Amino acid sequence: MTGARSEIERAAELLLKGGLVAFPTETVYGLGALACNDKAIGRVYVAKGRPGHNPLIAHVASRADAAVFADLDQRATALAERFWPGPLTLVLPLKVPAAVSPVMTAGLATVAVRVPAHPMARALLEAVELPVAAPSANRSGGISPTTAGHVVDELGDALDMVLDGGPCPVGIESTVVDLSAPDVAHILRPGGLDRTVIEACVGPIAATAANAPLRGPGMLARHYAPSHPLRLNATRVRPGEALLAFGPRPLEGAAHMLNLSPSGDLDEAARNLYAMLRDLDQRPVRAIAVMPIPARGLGEAIADRLGRGAVPAGSASAA
Ligand code: TXA
């Protein structure tokens, strides 16, 4: 425990000095930098190869810490009270611009905020006592990391330190809810918190129409993509394909097969998704076939990630 504590202290000192520290959250590993430090944030964009127009999430230890720089209305307060700490990000009006670097917000008048639940993330944020920007700790457009090993594989050289908290228990990024307009809420990114529990708290949330102007700068077509092509809703395996299976009756005939959840549990599938995609991506196959996955619960977020991962290379990419 003493060892863990001094590791957190060292990580906090590095962040406060402008360093980059990767750390576990319950969703995926984040690439942390002090939110108010332009230079450190600039290093995050370079390390990820992330386009500068795609803003980052500010991570804080508590709702009170979020309220220092973001405007939480009644809806935001209700959601924060109920689901923070947890896999929920709120996009809110930015109240105190000086609290976060304009590089981090891509110059927007809004800020994305989240209070993560992972004990190591919480300990780190409590030690830093300032907002920490943390995009997923992967190269832009790729698969998010759910272990410290994934982070080192992706970004090793660019980092000052990696905190290892084991595999992420949720395994898919936070749900991003846009509450920046007073009269309407949007889910910008389905994620680790099921839409139905959010709606049970604040009522129905508008669906963003497919042809609506882009509301989440990071919500561009190709993203979360392995290097092999993904073929979704497969009902048989084609020659040379690996199989990402779901449920008790995996398809036959794949050279390599991993099952997201033999029992058909969507939480387990979300937890396994990225690690299994990474594994199959390293196999000498032509493509990765993915069995149909129900869109209920975390299945909505899984479908979103697989759908973006399946967009052919050459389409617009994001972080
Ligand atoms: O679970 C998570 O959210 C992880 C962990 C590390 O906390 N973080 C994460 O960050 O997924 P990132 O940068 O990979 O994704 C953040 C998303 C992007 O789609 C970005 O466009 C969106 O949040 N976002 C950030 N600020 C925004 C803003 N002001 N308005 C709209 N979207 C915003």
Ligand code: MG
């Ligand atoms: Mg990301």
